[in-house]
Amino acid sequence: MKPTPTIPSAGFGALPEPPATGNVTLIINGVRREMQLAPWTSLLDALREYADLTGTKKGCDHGQCGSCTVLVNGKRINSCLTLAVMQDGNEVTTIEGLGQEGNLHPLQQAFIDHDAFQCGYCTPGQICSAQGLINEGRAHTEDEIRELMSGNLCRCGAYVGILAAVKEVVDKQKVKL
Numbered sequence: 001m002k003p004t005p006t007i008p009s010a011g012f013g014a015l016p017e018p019p020a021t022g023n024v025t026l027i028i029n030g031v032r033r034e035m036q037l038a039p040w041t042s043l044l045d046a047l048r049e050y051a052d053l054t055g056t057k058k059g060c061d062h063g064q065c066g067s068c069t070v071l072v073n074g075k076r077i078n079s080c081l082t083l084a085v086m087q088d089g090n091e092v093t094t095i096e097g098l099g100q101e102g103n104l105h106p107l108q109q110a111f112i113d114h115d116a117f118q119c120g121y122c123t124p125g126q127i128c129s130a131q132g133l134i135n136e137g138r139a140h141t142e143d144e145i146r147e148l149m150s151g152n153l154c155r156c157g158a159y160v161g162i163l164a165a166v167k168e169v170v171d172k173q174k175v176k177l
């Protein structure tokens, strides 16, 4: 009698334990925050889900829209494209840290003055990116601002107002982080 054929094992055994969470320290808007995070947690998720700072928006989660832009040590970065653990010890500035109600940052005021948003979803990223641009000191003309803000998309098409707002603050050159 022939032996009954057996189906080859698919290799399903006990799943490996997920990596342990680790301690990550971020200085967010001047406040030291210690968080226990899984190693794959993006900076964006750390801000939104663990630090309760939902001003930073998740659009594409793939580095394509710029809505998640924050400043790390004064430089703009797509927070969806970096792991929180990679920023351990760094200073992170979000839209909540730039200005508050009653004490608006000049870029926030300029966005209002120039009607530079409709739904507002891209706006925190636009403003953080504009501050990063100002810190870089590279953009002076409208064409340079357009080019260097091109990583921040606006699905409402408020680009005319955004350009005018950023240009106004660039021209004043008052803002330094």
Ligand code: FES
Pocket: 057, 058, 059, 060, 061, 062, 063, 064, 065, 066, 067, 068, 069, 078, 079, 080, 081
């Ligand atoms: S959510 Fe990060 S670039 Fe779109």
Ligand code: FES
Pocket: 116, 117, 118, 119, 120, 121, 122, 123, 153, 154, 155, 156, 157, 158
């Ligand atoms: S204001 Fe709506 S996406 Fe820019």
